[in-house]
Amino acid sequence: MYGPNQNQTSITAQPTAGRAPHSLPSLYALRERQEKIAMLTCYDASMATLMDEAGVDILLIGDSLGMVLQGHSSTLPVTIEDVAYHTACVARGNKTAWVLADMPWGSYHESPAQAYANAAKLMAAGAHMVKIEGGAWVAPTIEFLTQRGVPVCAHIGLTPQYVHLLGGYRLQGKNEGDAQRLQAEALTLQQAGANMLLFELIPAPLAASITAQLHIPTIGIGAGPDCSGQVLVIQDILGIFPGKKARFVKNYLAGRDSIQAAVRAYVDEVKSGVYPAPEHSFGVVSKG
Numbered sequence: 373m374y375g376p377n378q379n380q381t382s383i384t385a386q387p388t389a390g391r392a393p394h395s396l397p398s399l400y401a402l403r404e405r406q407e408k409i410a411m412l413t414c415y416d417a418s419m420a421t422l423m424d425e426a427g428v429d430i431l432l433i434g435d436s437l438g439m440v441l442q443g444h445s446s447t448l449p450v451t452i453e454d455v456a457y458h459t460a461c462v463a464r465g466n467k468t469a470w471v472l473a474d475m476p477w478g479s480y481h482e483s484p485a486q487a488y489a490n491a492a493k494l495m496a497a498g499a500h501m502v503k504i505e506g507g508a509w510v511a512p513t514i515e516f517l518t519q520r521g522v523p524v525c526a527h528i529g530l531t532p533q534y535v536h537l538l539g540g541y542r543l544q545g546k547n548e549g550d551a552q553r554l555q556a557e558a559l560t561l562q563q564a565g566a567n568m569l570l571f572e573l574i575p576a577p578l579a580a581s582i583t584a585q586l587h588i589p590t591i592g593i594g595a596g597p598d599c600s601g602q603v604l605v606i607q608d609i610l611g612i613f614p615g616k617k618a619r620f621v622k623n624y625l626a627g628r629d630s631i632q633a634a635v636r637a638y639v640d641e642v643k644s645g646v647y648p649a650p651e652h653s654f655g656v657v658s659k660g
């Protein structure tokens with residue numbers, strides 16, 4: 373006979389998005405069968421449950437929380453404790469999505485050992501993977517973390533933690549020299565062990581060419597349609613961020629009656645390739 377515990381298990385064990393929990397192999401399988409990966413930022417348990425049920429593949433606890441939750445004008449004031457707190461909130465609400473947490477400013481810059489100690493805090497809070505901004509110089513850190521079993525997503529192109537160096541939230545890889553450097557850096561980071569690569573604000577043809585050169589999945593924001601997946605900030609797709617609206621932003625709540633419907637529409641448009649359209653992307657790389 374079936375005891376009460378087994379009965380309870382059969383009721384609660386239904387995967388919410390009709391899928392098994394994501395893993396690195398299941399995400400790689402999406403790239404293999406050319407199914408686009410849908411990723412959104414997420415900072416709390418209620419939204420984590422909603423997004424998981426709507427079929428979002430990856431929940432990003434972005435350091436964008438410094439701007440959209442804390443009201444700062446950049447992501448630099450965000451601490452490892454802030455990201456760990458929001459990661460724990462998201463992990464409690466999530467059942468099957470992959471949980472990716474940003475390594476904030478100052479948490480990986482000193483040494484690979486410092487990066488490992490801080491990545492361990494995010495993994496203990498419930499992250500499945502951490503994301504690190506930077507080019508070739510972060511390769512030794514990525515090697516150190518991935519050799520020790522911490523999955524890493526490298527973030528190149530516009531890296532908002534370096535906004536003061538870059539002179540604003542501007543398109544990167546615009547000329548041929550910068551495009552070639554990004555292409556080389558992507559290969560270096562994959563070689564160092566990066567399990568995923570995120571590009572922010574680079575020309576669509578460059579993102580397409582780098583994606584074709586790599587075997588790891590790529591995720592784009594303002595990087596055109598030919599990445600393995602797409603990411604946006606949740607406040608942007610709901611139209612509730614008061615700041616300047618970037619070219620890649622699309623409001624999915626307009627004309628719909630719930631946040632759930634907006635998130636589902638975003639997932640549908642990423643999966644079907646409707647998003648991003650040309651008006652959300654940047655064009656060709658210029659000579660010189």
Ligand SMILES: Nc1nc(=O)c2c([nH]1)NC[C@@H]1CN(c3ccc(C(=O)N[C@@H](CCC(=O)O)C(=O)O)cc3)CN21
Pocket residue numbers: 436439440447532541542543573594605607608613616617618619620
């Ligand atoms: N709400 C929010 N959404 C984001 O996407 C986001 C954050 N916050 N905070 C951290 C960074 C900052 N980001 C930004 C912010 C502004 C632009 C922007 O307005 N870019 C111009 C580029 C113009 C050009 O170089 O041609 C644009 O028109 O998109 C882009 C990325 C992306 N991230």
Ligand SMILES: CC(C)C(=O)C(=O)O
Pocket residue numbers: 413432433434435436437474570572593603604605
């Ligand atoms: C914009 C995405 C890629 C991000 O890094 C963040 O939300 O912090």
Ligand SMILES: [Mg+2]
Pocket residue numbers: 434435436447474
């Ligand atoms: Mg970030």
